Amino acid sequence: MQSSAEAAFKKEMKQKIGIIYNASRQENLEIVEKLEKFLHEKGISTWRGRTGNEKRDWEFLSEPLDFSIVLGGDGTLLGTSRILAPKGIPMFGINTGHLGFLSEGRGGNILELVEKVLKKEYRIEDRAMLCGYILSSDHLQNEQGPLFALNDIIVSRGTSHRMIHMTLNVDEKPVADYIADGLIISTPTGSTAYALSAGGAVMDPEIRGVEIVPICAHSLTSRPHIVADSRIITITFNRPHDGTILQLDGQENLSVQKGDKIRISRAAHTAKLIRLLGDESDFYWTVRQKFHWGILAK
DSSP: OOOHHHHHHHHTOOSEEEEEEETTSHHHHHHHHHHHHHHHTTTOEEEEEEETTSOOTTTTOOSOOSEEEEEEOHHHHHHHHHHHGGGTOOEEEEEOSSOOSSSBOOGGGHHHHHHHHHTTOEEEEEEEEEEEEEEOSOTTSOOEEEEEESSEEEEEOTTOSSOEEEEEEETTEEEEEEEESEEEEEOTGGGGTHHHHTTOOOOOTTOOEEEEEEESOSSSSOOOEEEETTSOEEEEEEEOOTTOEEEETTTEEEEOOTTOEEEEEEEEEEEEEEEESSGGGOHHHHHHHHHOTTOOOO
16 A cells, blocks of 8 residues: 555656766766656656766755656665655666665666656655764864764774774663774664674564664674664764764765764654565565575575
């Protein structure tokens, strides 16, 4: 059953579509030009934006868009979501990269995929996002935020060889002390990314939870755990060093200074992913096909 927001989106389509592509891959520009020609012939206007090595010229987009086609790999979609999701713009990811866990299809069927969206043969999948703040110990400096992420917000030791000493609080109550290379705060979407590599559990994207995964903790008892996404997570540093950084989806790095605190909660908005109807858009089908989860060798 479609949601009221999904029904309204399909009904009120104004026929203006964004096309955002990874400019570091030359072949994507050729696909963009084909898409623009295809859509213009149908009387649909388009708006073009770039990511990758080029400056994100669409970051301050003010034009209303029905939705945006995102050409690239998962990284392109992650970066795009941090800008478009707060604006409520649905995204249709088309994989021209590698894994393509969050995107649809690849190769020569791109025009067919877009045609299905135009025919309204899709559903909207709301993916939870995180909202973070860096709370400065220097009262003369404003806090940094809101900082959004679709996969994860990561505390990392960066290029330093020293481990980070930190305390995790949930709703202002102490939960754990860590001596570790870092800490991953992950959404269900991000549970199949860095959190998985660090020993975290795979989470169904419809679970309303946040996964906390220590990175190489110097402890026999530190384990990943999941908290309700209604909780507020705070990270304080007991022995910080100048190399500590905060990463958003592994793409944007922000410096963390001595005495700073990190506060993370579920974002008020979601990332609206356009999913075509059929098994190939199902989460468990995707996990099984991309990761070969539970498939025995023959």
